[in-house]
Amino acid sequence: MTDRPLKQIHLAAHFPGVNNTTVWSDPASGSHIEFDSFRHLAQTAERGKFDFFFLAEGLRLRETKGRIHDLDVVGRPESITVLNALAAVTERIGLAATVNATFNEPYELARRFASLDHLSGGRAAWNVVTSSDDFTGENFRRGGYLDRVDRYTRAAESVQLAREFWDAGEEPVRHRGPQFEVEGRLSLPRPPQGHPVVIQAGDSAEGREFAAATADVVFSRHSDFAAGRAFHADVKGRLAGYGRKPDELKIMPAATFVLGDTDADAAERAAEVRRAQVGPQTAIAFLEQVWGVDLSEHDPDEPLPVVDPDPDSALVQGRVRIPDPVGTAERWRALAAEKGLSSRELVIEVTGRQSFIGSPATVAERIDHFVQQDAADGFILVPHLTPGGLDEFVDRVVPLLQERGVFRADYTGPTLRDHLGCRSPSGAETVRPRTPHRPGPARPGRRRWRPRPGGCARRRSTAGCG
Numbered sequence: 001m002t003d004r005p006l007k008q009i010h011l012a013a014h015f016p017g018v019n020n021t022t023v024w025s026d027p028a029s030g031s032h033i034e035f036d037s038f039r040h041l042a043q044t045a046e047r048g049k050f051d052f053f054f055l056a057e058g059l060r061l062r063e064t065k066g067r068i069h070d071l072d073v074v075g076r077p078e079s080i081t082v083l084n085a086l087a088a089v090t091e092r093i094g095l096a097a098t099v100n101a102t103f104n105e106p107y108e109l110a111r112r113f114a115s116l117d118h119l120s121g122g123r124a125a126w127n128v129v130t131s132s133d134d135f136t137g138e139n140f141r142r143g144g145y146l147d148r149v150d151r152y153t154r155a156a157e158s159v160q161l162a163r164e165f166w167d168a169g170e171e172p173v174r175h176r177g178p179q180f181e182v183e184g185r186l187s188l189p190r191p192p193q194g195h196p197v198v199i200q201a202g203d204s205a206e207g208r209e210f211a212a213a214t215a216d217v218v219f220s221r222h223s224d225f226a227a228g229r230a231f232h233a234d235v236k237g238r239l240a241g242y243g244r245k246p247d248e249l250k251i252m253p254a255a256t257f258v259l260g261d262t263d264a265d266a267a268e269r270a271a272e273v274r275r276a277q278v279g280p281q282t283a284i285a286f287l288e289q290v291w292g293v294d295l296s297e298h299d300p301d302e303p304l305p306v307v308d309p310d311p312d313s314a315l316v317q318g319r320v321r322i323p324d325p326v327g328t329a330e331r332w333r334a335l336a337a338e339k340g341l342s343s344r345e346l347v348i349e350v351t352g353r354q355s356f357i358g359s360p361a362t363v364a365e366r367i368d369h370f371v372q373q374d375a376a377d378g379f380i381l382v383p384h385l386t387p388g389g390l391d392e393f394v395d396r397v398v399p400l401l402q403e404r405g406v407f408r409a410d411y412t413g414p415t416l417r418d419h420l421g422c423r424s425p426s427g428a429e430t431v432r433p434r435t436p437h438r439p440g441p442a443r444p445g446r447r448r449w450r451p452r453p454g455g456c457a458r459r460r461s462t463a464g465c466g
Helices: 035-047 079-086 106-120 148-168 205-214 225-242 263-277 280-291 325-339 343-351 360-372 388-396 398-403 416-420
Strands: 010-015 052-055 094-100 124-129 173-176 181-184 197-200 217-220 250-259 355-358 378-381
Touching (some): 010 035, 035 388, 052 079, 148 205, 217 225, 388 398
Parallel strands (some): 010 052, 010 378, 197 217
16 A cells, blocks of 8 residues: 555547447437537536546548548538637636647747637647658648657657747757757747647657657546556656656556446446447448458358458558557457357457446546556546537536546636646746737837737737747
8 A cells, every 4th residue: 555645637528420339320429510519529628627628630541452441431620610609608718739840830830829829828738740651641742641759859859949939039949950950930929838739649659759858738548447557657757867756757548338227227338339339331441441352242140251361562551550469360260260250240349449248336536546556647538429428427427536536626726737737848937827018000210019929919808828
C-alpha cells in the first residue's frame, strides 16, 4: 500500500468519426455534419466537467478496390471550424483539434490555433498527427509521404516553430532548421495559454520520444490494464531526459463504455453494440487490411480465409497496413480455432478497444482503479452513439467518481491548462479578465494603438493571456 494522495482522473470526450465506432442502425444515431450534434456532445461533456472535447480528422475517404468504404460516404466539417463555433456555445471545456503536421505549414498552424485559443479564452489544443501513406498525400500539392523518422522530424520542428511564433509577440521569428527556413511575425498577440495544449498519439519509439519531449497529453491506444501500465511507465520514464516531471504529461487512452442497470445487463448490451459496429462489410474490409487480397467473395460468417496474406499488397488505400500480416494471420487463426470464431466474430474479438462495461458503480470503480494504479491518467471516452451517447455516463458515472473524491466537482480555472494541471510555458501566466485597451481614432502625428508583446486582444470574459 502507499500513502500517496488519490490521483485526480482526467476525462475527455471524443466525437467519433464516420466509421464502425458508431452504431448507425440505432434510431438514436444522429448527424455528423449538423452543428447541433457537435454542440450537444460538447455541452454534455462540459456539464460533466470533462477536460476537453476532441475531434479526430481524416484527410481522405478510405477506398477498397477503388470504391469508397460504405462507412466513409459522408465526411465531416473541418475540425478547427467546428471548434471555433463551439467556443461560442461553451464556457470552460477544452477544444482539441487533430491537424496533420505533414501537410500544413507551421505558420498556418500557429495562427489557426492561436485564433482558437483567443476566441475560446484559452481552451485550444492541437493533436499533432503525421501522414503514413501517399494515398492521403495525393490530395496535396506536393503529394507523397515521409518515412517514419522524417515524419516525426517534421512534426517536432513544426511544433517548435509554432511555439516560436506564439512566444514572439511583435518580435520577428527567424528560424533555420532541417525542415523549415522562416522569417516573419505572427499576426496575433500571444495566445491566452501561452502555448495551446499539444496532444500526441504516436506509439512507435520515435512517437514516444516525441511525446516525452513535446506533448502535454498522449492519446494512447494502450487501454488494456497491463499494456497501459507498461506504456505509462515507459513514456513517463523518458520525461526526465527532457527536464520534465511525470505530472507534466497526461496519458489518456481511448476507451469505450456500455452501461447497464447490472453488470449482466451491460454485458448483453455490449455484445449487441459490437455486432452492430462490425457488420459484414466492415469485417471483410478489416480482413483485407491483413490479407492484402480481394476477399469480397468470402463469407464473413465462415472461418478465416485459407489463402495466405500478400505482404506486398497495396489493395487497401487510406488505411495503414497491419504490420507483419503473415504472423498476424497465424495468430488470428490460432485464436479463431481456440474459441470457434467465424471471420466476423474474430474481427469483433481483435478490434474491441478496452471497454468499461457494467453498472455505473462497476465502471466508476474500474476507471478509478486504472488511474490509481498508473495504467492511465484518465481516458478519452468514445461513445457509440452520436450525439447523445455521453449523456448516460455524465448522469450516472461522473457523480460516483466525484463521491470517490477523484474527479472535480467544478472547474477551478478558465483554461485547458488549468484543467489538466499542466504548467504554462516559461514566461507565460494566466491573466484573469480585465478590460483591454481599445484604440481611439487616429490623429495626425499619433501612432495607432497596437497590442504590446504578450498583450491581450479583445476576448471572451473568461479569457486570460500569458
